[in-house]
Amino acid sequence: MSEKKAYTQAFQTGKYDKATGLLGKYDNVRRFWEDQVTAIFLRPALNDLVARKKKRLERMRILDVGCGSGDGYDLIMGVTTKHPGICDYIVNAVSDDMLKEYVGIDLNENLIQQALEYYGDNPKLRFETTDISQGMLPGFLDEEPPFDLYFTSFGTLSHFTSEQCIKIIADILRHAPEHALFMGDWLGRYTFEWQDLWHHPADQEYFMDYRISYIYPEEERATADVADFPLKLVCRQEIEAIIESASQEAGVAIKPLVYFDRSIFIGRHLDTGDYNKNCPKLRGPVNALFETYVRTDLENLLVDYVPRPGFEHLNNFFESFFMSCNTLVKYTMSLLGDYDCDTGKLECIPDILPSYPKPLQEAMETMRRVIEGVGWLKWGDVRANLIESVLGFALRKLEMELQPGTGMGHGLVGIFEIKK
Ligand SMILES: C[S@@+](CC[C@H](N)C(=O)[O-])C[C@H]1O[C@@H](n2cnc3c(N)ncnc32)[C@H](O)[C@@H]1O
Structure with a gap:
């Protein structure tokens, strides 16, 4: 019976499932397109930041806000210094020895628990369950030394109103050292995926009812009990206004280095058609x-x-x-x-x-x-x-x-x- 127990144990870990990049949160598009595009846009700024830290004989501290199960750690540590030639060694912008600490915070304790399962053995990584909807000062950031990179990814800032975002970013600006990076990630207002929502006026905040329906196989989507929750859609001008207000509130200068649209061709909801029935399933x-x-x-x-x-x-x-x-x-x-x-x-x-x-x-x-x-x-x-x-x-x-x-x-x- 020990065989039966061993196979049952293996099955229960979930790691015995057939590996496929065709479905799920970490599908091929997330790993080979979305994460990579984000990394490529982050590369120049991260290279400069690491070079500055090296000059000062200091190591990097990274804060991942809305870290989920710690996804930002692999993304950031996977950024390479350049596109490697066929014979080059791949050199990561932040080498393991240049990382002092990565701290991930998230409201959801299940996701923090999952992050701990994935990364709990690494002493440089720390995860905390924290609600940042009222900002991070006073609160979480009071207890922390400054970070060099304040990072959000995959729509995290869309969970908040403009007013909340201004407070969150102003707190980051107050807390930051004399030189740091901030990456803000929202949902775009005008993606083809939610063409049905384009008419909401851009001078008024708009929150869509978002459904994570895409994780279900197509045949189960209609009957699955999928919760919806509000996520804010933004265009560039709305981000510019948020950044300007946060800068004024904190009295700290912040300069945009780049804005980019991610997932025009392959957004998750193209395949569900939940917000545009004319979407091709790409x-x-x-x-x-x-x-x-x-x-x-x-x-x-x-x-x-x-x-x-x-x-x-x-x-x-x-x-x-x-x-x-x-x-x-x-x-x-x-x-x-x-x-x-x-x-x-x-x-x-x-x-x-x-x-x-x-x-x-x-x-x-x-x-x-x-x-x-x-x-x-x-x-x-x-x-x-x-x-x-x-x-x-x-x-x-x-x-x-x-x-x-x-x-x-x-x-x-x-x-x-x-x-x-
Ligand atoms: C779109 S997910 C992004 C997760 C992850 N960063 C990734 O790359 O997949 C947004 C995350 O923000 C977290 N979040 C939402 N509201 C929050 C709050 N008030 N305080 C802290 N985290 C929050 C959610 O729990 C969720 O994990």
């Missing part, structure tokens, strides 16, 4: 692009954009954005169709027009070179395992380079420098 096929030994039907990546009348500037952006993505996908489909595996040659190469945006031209050219370079490989399903993941990264590149940083994606993120 996250599933993009997860499949990154999954080894799974071939994706590339037709499922094509978007037939349905505009919402009366919102021309938004419609124009999405028309042109999705036309670029479609052009890249169709070009890839055409190359795959015209590739001769025996000769290793493309029989026909469609034109890349000079009128296309530069990021699109580069992405198309990359797909051609990759297909020509590896298409002849006879083992390891070169399409599923190599070509499709490059297409995933090419679409990610398009999104990163075409996004305006104004609220067009699931997430709208600002990275700021605090200077006293």
Whole structure:
């Protein structure tokens, strides 16, 4: 009977489940697209911060506000100093020895408990259950030495009204040392996913009823008892106003380094259609692009954009954005169709027009070179395992380079420098 007990034990840990990147919170898109995009935008500021700390012979202290199960730790520690060349060693911006302490705080004790299960053995990590809705001073920050990076991720600041956000950020500014970074992460107002909500006036706060319905398989979504909760949608001007007020309240200067829209093409709610029934289900096929030994039907990546009348500037952006993505996908489909595996040659190469945006031209050219370079490989399903993941990264590149940083994606993120 010891076998039975051993297998039951293994099963109960949950770690015996089939590994898949096709579903769930940590699907392929979260790991290979959303976390990576955030890391790439954070890279320059983090490099500078670490260089300054090294000059002063000091190590980094990081605060992750709304840390959930400690997701920010892996994201921040995974930021590399540069895009590594094929022979380079990967060097992380914050090496283990440069980290003095990472502190994660969250309202939800179950998530803090999970964070402790994942990271509890690491003496440099500390987690605390804390409610920051009334700010962090007086309170949590009184007991803490200054942090070098005040970090939030994946929509955490959307849990709060503008007034609460101003207080939270003003407390961070008061608490910060003479030089620090702050990353603020909200939900964007104008993502295609919630086109039904676009009409709410931008000069008034708006909270959507958010449902985490996407974690259920499609067939269970209609019947699942999914709780909803309010999350604030913002555009760039709203963040600018919050930052300006927080700066005035604390009497501390804070400068934006970059704003970026994250997840325009692959937002979680594209697949549920909860807030726009015309959404194509793109996250599933993009997860499949990154999954080894799974071939994706590339037709499922094509978007037939349905505009919402009366919102021309938004419609124009999405028309042109999705036309670029479609052009890249169709070009890839055409190359795959015209590739001769025996000769290793493309029989026909469609034109890349000079009128296309530069990021699109580069992405198309990359797909051609990759297909020509590896298409002849006879083992390891070169399409599923190599070509499709490059297409995933090419679409990610398009999104990163075409996004305006104004609220067009699931997430709208600002990275700021605090200077006293
Ligand atoms: C969108 S999740 C982000 C979680 C995590 N940072 C990630 O990257 O997945 C927002 C987090 O903010 C936390 N939160 C919401 N309200 C809070 C509050 N008043 N004080 C502290 N944390 C809060 C939630 O419990 C949740 O874990």
